[in-house]
Amino acid sequence: MSRLHFQPLIGLIVIVLLFSCKAEKEPAPALIPMPQQLEWSSQQFDMADSSARFVQRIVPAIPQAQLNSNEAYTLNVSADSVILEATSETGIYRGLQTVKQLVFEKNGKRYLKGCAIVDWPAFRIRGFMQDVGRNFQPMDMLKEQIDVLAAYKYNVFHFHVTENPGWRLESKIYPQLNTAESMTREKGKVYTQEDFKELVAYCQDRKITLIPEFDIPGHSAAFRKAMGFESMSDPRVQPVLIDLVDELCSLAPAEVMPYIHLGTDEVWHNYEEPSPTLLPALLERVTQHHGRELIVWRPGQHIEGDSVSITQLWSSNGHPKPGHRYLDSRLNYLNHLDPLAGITQLYFERINGAAHGDSLRMGGILCCWNDNNVNDEYDILTQNPVYPGILTYSETSWTGQQKDIGENYLVKLPEKGSELLNEFRAFEDRLIEHRDKYFAGKPFPYVKQTNMEWRVLGPIAHGGDVEVQFPVENELLETYQIDSANYTWQGPFVGGTIHLTHFFGYPSYFPREEGTYYAYTQIWSPKAQTVGAWIGFHDWSRSAGRRGGPFPEDGEWHNTHPKAWLNGELIAAPKWNKPGLASNTEEIPFTDENYFFREPASIHLKKGWNKVLLKIPVKNDTWKRMFTFVPVQFDYLTVSEVKDLRFSADLKKER
Known part of the structure; x- marks a missing residue:
């Protein structure tokens, strides 16, 4: 098994250039975690220039560092020098991790992006x-x-x-x-x-x-x-x-x-x-x-x-x-987290309930409790969102979550157009850049979801009969009157996974009532194409058996009988490896239970707008009331977005 190689940048030799050079402006590289103080410049440092020097030095103090000065550092990159200063070898090492992320290539040569950074961790x-x-x-x-x-x-x-x-x-x-x-x-x-x-x-x-x-x-x-x-x-x-x-x-x-x-x-x-x-x-x-x-x-x-x-x-x-x-x-057990909604939770979590540590608040530890037995040791990394979780938690624990938003966004993305959503979208862009740059061939189950949106209707009372059909399945209207009750589409709700109500009681979207939900979106494709899709109606925790009832039989997505339609055509559920398995089966390893570690469903998008309708019945004992529908490119462990798709929850029949 090969390992990711994040070795220190051996080859960067720091000296001052004997002459200055004019550098073209390059896009800012994605940094995770984001430094506490950062200013970009248009300069760039040529790593191949033999006359260049990289200065690393221990200094008595970094006055600008507000916390944990033993790990703090300053970094200044210009066309003629790279200067990294810290109060300890640990601080130098932390700074070198930032240096590695500043590297970019142009015309076959390697450069460092110009910047001035003062950085320290929020938690020790x-x-x-x-x-x-x-x-x-x-x-x-x-x-x-x-x-x-x-x-x-x-x-x-x-x-x-x-x-x-x-x-x-x-x-x-x-x-x-x-x-x-x-x-x-x-x-x-x-x-x-x-x-x-x-x-x-x-x-x-x-x-x-x-x-x-x-x-x-x-x-x-x-x-x-x-x-x-x-x-x-x-x-x-x-x-x-x-x-x-x-x-x-x-x-x-x-x-x-x-x-x-x-x-x-x-x-x-x-x-x-x-x-x-x-x-x-x-x-x-x-x-x-x-x-x-x-x-x-x-x-x-x-x-x-x-x-x-x-x-x-x-x-x-x-x-x-x-x-x-x-x-x-x-709030950070990876074995309980859906890879899409879980990243939201880890990003908006306030470790210790504060923006930074103090004499009692030491910090946090992200946990992977894969309680269930596994077929192969590496399944622990493929069946839990370990790597996207590590990157997200690094941002939260190093930078600190400055905003006290309570539990509002622990399981859902902020509202469309909000400042908080824009903040998360900026982080998501950095996360995806790291996925593609550093984790090729490694399990990294995350794709862009801030461009996805849904309308949701329900819950429509079904008296315990999850098979009952409602008019939503026949005609798309703004409102419906069913059994003298009026139902209107709500939203738009942003994300690839939507928790209707959350199993740990965090605020999501709807009250915890029995009934049938419907979810709707449209996907615009630039061409007719067959692509993969992550589709799921339950995130089975990799802990204490298959929580949430018995595993579905063949022909079903879940034991509550949800359904998915694309352009009016029913999308078939997978042929399960272990259909109908009882819930208390901790010793039987997972193989294909969750959408992100099984082969994606195959869906055909026509050119233009494609209508997606999901039916999500829930009963009083339904533990996880949620759904996922995300087009993906998937090659073994490597996942990415389907290019040039657009999403809209507009209810118009034709756009």
């Missing part, structure tokens, strides 16, 4: 977590992701290394933890201690701190099975876990690995309940004996006498613990 912790306890990921796959983290100025890799299916870090004290017999998935697959040290060093070279997590006392089935403990309250548990913490801390010094994460969340069963002394003893061992910071999940187990732990918030019930520093992971 900007992290990404992978759960390798449930699904082991090979070292090359982890390094591929760490390379991407480094390129986008992350500084933490959260390594969730133990789970119910397996204790994945080698223990030389208790080798039974790593036996195949103790595991329920990918039996016997572990990271050796040498692997772990290599990964810590790989992160360190990229100015990233690895945070290891032993998730206890819950999520401990493999641990209990390997050690022969029926309960986490067994008095033998405490000395074993102290030994394991000691062994973990022996693998990297405190200055390299300053944080130890010990979970403490989701203790659902009596046999997971710890003894009263277990967590206080581990807190003392981590903080006093080893001189590390302890991180625990919140909600999580209470630790008697704890006044120093860092809490990582993980659900809507995860509120900061008074007086404790905290990390925010409440």
Whole structure:
């Protein structure tokens, strides 16, 4: 498996040109994350000129940096010089990531775009977590992701290394933890201690701190099975876990690995309940004996006498613990996110509920909890919006979300013509440019959606009969009278995925009522052509089975029997690999359930305007009330827009 290559720009040698040159104005390159202060110039720096010099220097201070000066930098690029200054090597490294994004080619030569930048991160912790306890990921796959983290100025890799299916870090004290017999998935697959040290060093070279997590006392089935403990309250548990913490801390010094994460969340069963002394003893061992910071999940187990732990918030019930520093992971589980609507959520999320960090608000960690079993390790990257999510969260966590918009746009795009939509559209353009420039051949499930719009009508009461037909299917009118009730099209609503009502209760568009919705748009094509289309009516979370009821039978898009028409012709649903599968099937891997990792539907667009009509019945127990319809070009993992299409939610029959 090849990795993305985001190595430092070795070849840029910085000196002052012996003569000045007049440069043509070039379009500004797309920068992610966007610097805090940026001014473009019309100058350009010729990278091939042997008389040029690139100055990198450590300075005592960067007065303009308002926060986190240890990672701040200034960068000035002109026709005759490139000067990068920072207060630390880490700041220099962050600045080099920006330099790489300034590179453009013209007439076979490479240049840097002229600019003046002062930059610093809004939050001191900007992290990404992978759960390798449930699904082991090979070292090359982890390094591929760490390379991407480094390129986008992350500084933490959260390594969730133990789970119910397996204790994945080698223990030389208790080798039974790593036996195949103790595991329920990918039996016997572990990271050796040498692997772990290599990964810590790989992160360190990229100015990233690895945070290891032993998730206890819950999520401990493999641990209990390997050690022969029926309960986490067994008095033998405490000395074993102290030994394991000691062994973990022996693998990297405190200055390299300053944080130890010990979970403490989701203790659902009596046999997971710890003894009263277990967590206080581990807190003392981590903080006093080893001189590390302890991180625990919140909600999580209470630790008697704890006044120093860092809490990582993980659900809507995860509120900061008074007086404790905290990390925010409440709204950013990639395994729950639709790739289109999820990017909206990550972009408009206000980490820690603030524009920037402070003494308690440390930052946030983006999480990938692919709970379900997988056929292939790399499915974790193809079946979750990992790379577009990492890029979006890098913008939010580095730049900070300045506007306090509450929950209004966590699952929907702002209104057509609004300033907020224009802001998001500008970011989307940068995101797509990075997709095409750096992620060719890699899973990056995102296409432009701010040009798409929909009208929606409903919900029309259907008395529980999702098969009932309404006049909308026969004739397109502005309003309808059905059973003495009037229904009018609402909108336009912008986006490729529309949440009618959201499963976590965030504001979307409609009240949570049973009934049938219809959605309408028009697509203008410059020619008659057959293209792919992402079509879906449910985003199956890659977590805890197939949430939202049984998987549909063949001939159906979803178990509520939605339908899609193009120019009056019904679009056939896929022939599923596992039709009719029950919902609680966590151990059966996903293959084609969601629109973004299956072969797109084939649709034929005529030249001119094409009418799309969707029928979306929902019942009281319908968990995700949503739809997706997006034309795409798709070649294995590479996705892009169909060129020159236009979209309109105008209800006129002909335009």
